[in-house]
Amino acid sequence: MEETQLNTPVYRGEPIDIHGVLDRIARAARPPWVQDNVSVSDERLPQRTTAPAYRRTSRFPHKRVYLSTGVHGDEPAGPLAIAQLMEAGAFPDHAEVWVCPCLNQTGFYRNSKQNAVGVDLATDYRKLETEEVRTHVSWLKRKPNFDVTLCLHEDHTTKGFYLWEANPDDIPSPGRRIISRVAGVCPIDRSDTINNVPADNGIIRSYGNPYAQFEWNEAVFLATHKTKLSYTLQAPSQLPLAVRAAALAAAVQAVLDWVKE
Numbered sequence: 001m002e003e004t005q006l007n008t009p010v011y012r013g014e015p016i017d018i019h020g021v022l023d024r025i026a027r028a029a030r031p032p033w034v035q036d037n038v039s040v041s042d043e044r045l046p047q048r049t050t051a052p053a054y055r056r057t058s059r060f061p062h063k064r065v066y067l068s069t070g071v072h073g074d075e076p077a078g079p080l081a082i083a084q085l086m087e088a089g090a091f092p093d094h095a096e097v098w099v100c101p102c103l104n105q106t107g108f109y110r111n112s113k114q115n116a117v118g119v120d121l122a123t124d125y126r127k128l129e130t131e132e133v134r135t136h137v138s139w140l141k142r143k144p145n146f147d148v149t150l151c152l153h154e155d156h157t158t159k160g161f162y163l164w165e166a167n168p169d170d171i172p173s174p175g176r177r178i179i180s181r182v183a184g185v186c187p188i189d190r191s192d193t194i195n196n197v198p199a200d201n202g203i204i205r206s207y208g209n210p211y212a213q214f215e216w217n218e219a220v221f222l223a224t225h226k227t228k229l230s231y232t233l234q235a236p237s238q239l240p241l242a243v244r245a246a247a248l249a250a251a252v253q254a255v256l257d258w259v260k261e
């Protein structure tokens with residue numbers, strides 16, 4: 001093996017059987033979970049679904065939590081983490097939860113970051129050029145606002161877990177609790193800068209003017225239109241898939257525990 005290969009591991013992503021994972025999620029989505037697929041809302045059109053989604057209803061006073069993953073088809077840890085959490089019954093009764101477990105299925109078929117026509121959906125939440133994102137945004141607009149949103153991703157450039165927190169009003173937030181929970185199962189990237197952005201013990205706090213940005217990812221859309229507290233969770237692709245899935249699941253669990261309080 002050449003030295004460069006030793007020094008710079010190249011992530012090619014373990015393909016997963018996305019249908020198998022989504023079947024596991026569908027089987028685990030027993031009441032009070034209900035199906036709430038991301039689909040075209042115009043009644044004049046035939047019902048077309050672009051992504052599976054579920055809502056967990058609650059009879060109790062509750063917070064509203066939104067989870068999504070599978071925007072990038074070469075990041076299998078997110079859908080796997082959702083399957084594990086739902087099978088484990090991790091979701092409390094006092095939270096109303098929406099889950100989109102795979103927003104880019106055609107990317108998973110090709111094990112590629114982009115969708116089937118080569119578009120990175122994480123650039124399209126302002127331009128709305130892809131059917132996947134147009135339909136998803138229309139679905140999101142029909143939902144109430146969320147108390148907290150979590151977008152589950154992987155990053156192949158870092159050796160540890162980190163997160164982005166968008167919290168423009170500086171409300172109480174579980175960022176540090178997420179990091180300490182994840183640290184039990186996965187290394188944290190504690191660099192002073194991550195992807196050239198200042199970071200503090202695995203947390204990037206960032207909220208620029210979204211309207212100065214031409215390309216919005218999902219988290220920017222959510223922070224602009226749907227929530228005061230938005231997280232993007234980044235598991236390190238260089239570590240084994242089981243570790244990445246455990247890291248993302250631990251982060252979600254930390255937030256579910258926090259909303260109980």
Ligand SMILES: [Zn+2]
Nearest residue numbers: 072075153154
């Ligand atoms: Zn990603």
